[in-house]
Amino acid sequence: MRVQRLLTETENKKIADNVDLKLIEPLIEKYKGKKGNLIPLLQGVQSIYGYIPRSAFELLSAKTGLKLSDMYGVATFYAQFRLSPVGKHIVKVCHGTACHVQGADAISTAIKDALGVSDGETTPDKLFTLETVACLGCCSLAPVMMIDEESYGKLTGSSAVKIIKEIKIKEKENK
């Protein structure tokens, strides 16, 4: 079983100002009253904010009549849902069987070292969130990682770190 928790009130206050709840109103209109709408609603919210803010849960509940406890139950059950904000780039290191056999652990360790965060955490500069995923389905290119929408295959510890560094450099140039 996976265990996730919602941000505490104090943690939440720090970021609550950035959440514009107006953005999810069309979504609520689309799914309101439809049966089986809970998961698509949460997926929709996450695709807007990158995670499900506490205030969005409350708004959904008020507008659709869905119970907070049901929503929280679903959001913590499925691996896809995040309850805290993520970095600009999401690094997903594949730990499927093929990747595991080809040394995915070493890739994760090298990236953790380069970013200075553990699995599921975001770097202090809010650039990267590191995640471990079960299988990206590109097994013949193992070991694989996916950054945002782009997949990188046949990695080694050093090539993975190099890819991360290149993104960092690009980000600096853009600033």
Added chain:
Amino acid sequence: MAQTKVIVGLGSCGIAAGANKVYNKLKAIKDAENLNFELAKTSCIGMCFREPLVEVVDENGSMIYGDVNEDKALEIVQQHIIGHNPIKDYVVKTDLFKTPDNSFFDGQVKIALRNCGYIDPENIHEYESRNGYQALRKIVNEKMQPETIIQTIIDSGLRGRGGGGFPTGLKWRFAYSNKADEKYIICNADEGDPGAFMDRSLLEGDPHAVIEGMIIGAYAIGATNGIIYCRAEYPLAIKRLNIALSQAREHGYLGKNIMGIDGFNLNINIKEGAGAFVCGEETALMASIEGKRGMPSKRPPFPAEQGLWRKPSNINNVETYANVPYIIANGAESYNKYGTEKSKGTKVFALTGKIKHGGLVEVPMGTPLRDIIYKLGGGIQNDKKFKAVQLGGPSGGCIPEHLIDIQVDYDQVTATGAIMGSGGMVVMDETTCMVDVARFFLDFTQKESCGKCTFCRIGTKRMLEILTRITQGEGEEGDIEKLEELALQVRESSLCGLGQTAPNPVLTTIKYFRHEYEAHIKDKKCPAHSCKKLLTYTIDPEKCTGCTVCAVKCPVKAIDGERKKVHTINQDICIKCGDCYSNCRFDAITKN
């Protein structure tokens, strides 16, 4: 003269290998030089080990180029398309001459994958031109009744390809015989097994085949609503399914009074999964569609009686549906002529791990495992020694070398302690630690357990703790027996397939590789030199030339030393990734 056609394979693995860049390069050359060839897209033909693939079809026939990059794409255009002089060294598949990779296709029979890699999956006309929707037409023209269709599927011997292996026709008959105002036909595309990508490739490569299979199934059981439950991790599959569904609606294959059959109404929608392996179990999948936590429930009632929204429902896997149009169009015999007594037809496998030719293969049931690994798969990477093949993912088991001559069908695979599963086949060599493989799968099932049954929730956790201890060199006498006892309890006391089969990887590795467990526990050694805690990398001062390659390659800067002087590894920093070991040209790094 027919126009030359250039087709780029744009499946997920092709794209990951850089196929989009190749496509864009070809397009740029074509536009810049105003060349007269047709540029098209297709999906995965299964040769993942040679991606990106580019096929050139001209008046002489077809040639598929492998490992294409932007430079090679330019060469292909200049020499083959403009110069009419194919670059034979780059060709990986053609009927015109023998290539070193031809053996990959020897013995394959493509039924489920019949169109993958041959059509543009985003174009319904290409599917139709290869007998697409002909099965549905046959049903209309010959006025086939639901009973006839169900009987044909029963006669074909088709069994559920998602892992269960239940006869598909019988499942349909149960759903058919339950009368209700509403019924559901559901496609399970929640391919969660790590190391398996059969369904992804099928959905990306030939979505209409799956949709046609569902339409036929809906007609047979009397369903009015269809749902494809697809993993959200497969964005490309979802995109192509959406395109295919809207095309099917436009062409009248979905909607009201389909193909003029009075009262045959069907719509199909996609539900995106949210990342829970247990949702591959059918009752959990339906709970998830209803918007609940995906927890399995007790059967009976079976989905055929009370399924989604308490209506009779039929759930099949992607590959199962993809076989259906072929069987209906060509008759049951066209399918059951392949296979063994109790396992008919063909099966798709995702061949991965330490294998030379990793990719997607479809072979008749009963093909010897040895042929799949050595003929199709080309043998083990770097010619290392084969150790085992893992079949069936987290619910399956490891088949050791002395059983490599079994025929792959439901009965023989089950007899080894593994399961057929959905078709993930991960090959392991002498450098793979079997205790670590067992720990890996337990770690997976333990995280994915929904938590409903105590033994699955807590038992798998205890088993994982023991396995982790063993791989860290802290195993104790009696650990193996404890694992066996817990395994039995988890198997007996879990409600659904996830818990019942979770101990399989542990039990099969203990059965066939007990000596590896004992080496970890008694000698504190990992025979495969894989478990990090039991491993140290050292530099041999006699052999080290101080070339600095290892120090440069080390991702954590654990290696010190001046140029042309002996280097040393700081064991406190070393993460044991092995990059130094694989990059040293002087064989100066040893692992122990």
